[in-house]
Structures are given as structure tokens and as C-alpha cells.
Amino acid sequence: xxxxxxxxxxxxxxxxxxxxxxxxxxxxxxxxxxxxxxxxxxxxxxxxxxxxxxxxxxxxxxxxxxxxxxxxxxxxxxxxxxxxxxxxxxxxxxxxxxxxxxxxxxxxxx
Amino acid sequence: xxxxxxxxxxxxxxxxxxxxxxxxxxxxxxxxxxxxxxxxxxxxxxxxxxxxxxxxxxxxxxxxxxxxxxxxxxxxxxxxxxxxxxxxxxxxxxxxxxxxxxxxxxxxxxxxxx
Numbered sequence: 001x002x003x004x005x006x007x008x009x010x011x012x013x014x015x016x017x018x019x020x021x022x023x024x025x026x027x028x029x030x031x032x033x034x035x036x037x038x039x040x041x042x043x044x045x046x047x048x049x050x051x052x053x054x055x056x057x058x059x060x061x062x063x064x065x066x067x068x069x070x071x072x073x074x075x076x077x078x079x080x081x082x083x084x085x086x087x088x089x090x091x092x093x094x095x096x097x098x099x100x101x102x103x104x105x106x107x108x109x110x
Numbered sequence: 111x112x113x114x115x116x117x118x119x120x121x122x123x124x125x126x127x128x129x130x131x132x133x134x135x136x137x138x139x140x141x142x143x144x145x146x147x148x149x150x151x152x153x154x155x156x157x158x159x160x161x162x163x164x165x166x167x168x169x170x171x172x173x174x175x176x177x178x179x180x181x182x183x184x185x186x187x188x189x190x191x192x193x194x195x196x197x198x199x200x201x202x203x204x205x206x207x208x209x210x211x212x213x214x215x216x217x218x219x220x221x222x223x224x
Contacts, residue, residue: 002153033213041148041198043215086154088213097169098213102153 003027006087006101013108019074021104023087026068033098034061034072035086043086046072077108112137116201116216123223129174129188131219133201136182141203143184144213145176148198157199160184196223 007022023032034046047054047061049070054061058077063070074081087101116133123129135141145157156169158176166176173192177185184201201216 004153035213035215041200041218041220043200043202043218045212045214048212088154097156097159098154100154102151 002101003091003099004087004089004101006085006104008104009102010105011107013077013106015078015108015110017077017108019077019081019106019108021072021085021087021106023070023072023101024068025070025087025089025099027089027099028092029065029068029089030092031090032063032070033088033090034070035088037084037086037103039083046085074106079108079110082106082108112203112214114201114203114214114216116219118219119217120220121222123191123221125193125223126190129186129191129195129221131186131199131201131221133184133186133216134182135184135203138182138203138205140181141205143178144202144204145184145186146200146202148200148218150197154200158186191223193223196221 004025013019031048031050033048035043036046037043049061049063058075060073084103084105086103088098090098113136143160146154147157148154158166158168160166160178163178163181174188199219202213204213205211
């Protein structure tokens with residue numbers, strides 16, 4: 001079993017829909033990252049959080065440390081949100097290393 | 111502002127040939143540097159990381175090696191490529207000594223070994 005599990009693996013939504021991507025992990029962490037990978041392969045860091053909730057534009061990330069779970073929400077989704085969203089955790093005591101989920105492929109259609 | 115450059119963007123190499131991928135960071139000093147690989151349909155896998163010049167930690171035993179000849183330069187190499195080395199290679203950096211700091215990625219190199 002992977003230390004970081006994401007669901008769903010694939011997601012198709014219509015423009016304007018509210019989207020939720022989930023990430024569960026089985027280890028103690030010091031931080032959790034949400035990343036966005038576009039079709040060309042480039043990766044952008046969306047959020048880094050260790051507690052609570054963060055918001056940036058239409059994106060919201062939450063984390064529940066006790067339940068070892070994080071969610072990424074996209075409000076009013078748009079075709080340009082189509083990408084692979086990756087959850088990654090920094091395992092406690094591992095300093096510089098991240099453990100990655102396999103990603104959620106999101107396709108937003110008109 | 112900080113930027114990260116990685117090249118080449120794509121590469122097709124025959125089995126048994128050497129490899130050299132280069133990554134440079136601008137606008138920061140003493141960064142942590144990382145090489146990741148993403149095989150088709152799989153998550154990112156950490157290959158090497160470096161916390162300083164000449165300091166390389168290897169995460170996965172394989173025929174790849176990494177070097178950091180300068181503070182902001184990180185090189186991924188192989189003497190003889192295998193078919194299994196095909197994948198998408200990403201360089202990344204984060205500020206040194208800041209455990210909970212963002213990770214910044216280069217645009218990646220898509221390597222196909224034929």
C-alpha cells in the first residue's frame with residue numbers, strides 16, 4: 001500500500017462544477033503539498049499546508065492532521081483547470097524528501 | 111526572483127549511450143536540489159537530493175548518478191542508459207534549512223531510451 005493515496009484517479013467535470021480531490025496518508029508528516037502538473041509536464045506548487053485551510057483564488061486546500069486526510073477543492077471549474085493534481089507529503093523526520101501520490105487527472109469540459 | 115532552468119526538454123537516446131541532464135537555479139543561494147523521475151502512469155520518485163556542493167544523497171540504487179559541481183548547478187548522469195531509464199525527469203529546489211518550504215520545479219526532460 002502506498003503511503004499516499006489519492007482519489008479519484010480520474011475525474012471529468014463540466015465547466016462550473018465544484019470539484020473535490022482527496023488525499024489520504026498513512027505516516028506522520030510535517031507538511032503536505034498540492035501540486036499541479038500540466039499536459040506538457042511542468043509542475044507548479046499550489047499549496048503547502050501543515051494545518052487548517054488555505055485559499056488561493058478558486059482553489060481551497062484543507063488538511064485534517066488527526067484523520068491524515070487532505071482535500072483540494074476547485075470552485076467554478078474551468079477547462080484551464082484540466083491537469084493532473086498531485087498530493088505530496090513531507091514525512092516527519094525525513095528533512096528534505098517528499099513522498100508523492102500518483103495524481104488525479106482532471107478534465108473539465110465546456 | 112528565483113528561477114530554475116532544466117535542459118534539454120526532450121531527449122531520445124539509444125541503449126548504452128551516456129546521459130547528462132543539467133539543472134541550474136538563479137536568484138537564491140544554498141538551495142536544496144532534487145532530481146525526480148516520473149515513469150509512465152506512476153508517481154514522482156525521488157532519485158537524488160543535495161544540501162550543498164559535493165553532497166549527494168541517493169534514494170534509489172540504479173545506473174544513474176548525480177553531481178553538484180557548483181552551488182546552483184545539479185547534474186544527472188549515466189554512463190550507459192537502459193531501456194528502463196525512460197521517463198520524465200524533473201529537477202526541483204527548495205530553500206535550505208526550511209523544512210516546510212515550497213518546492214519549485216523545472217519544466218522537466220522527457221527521456222526516451224530506444
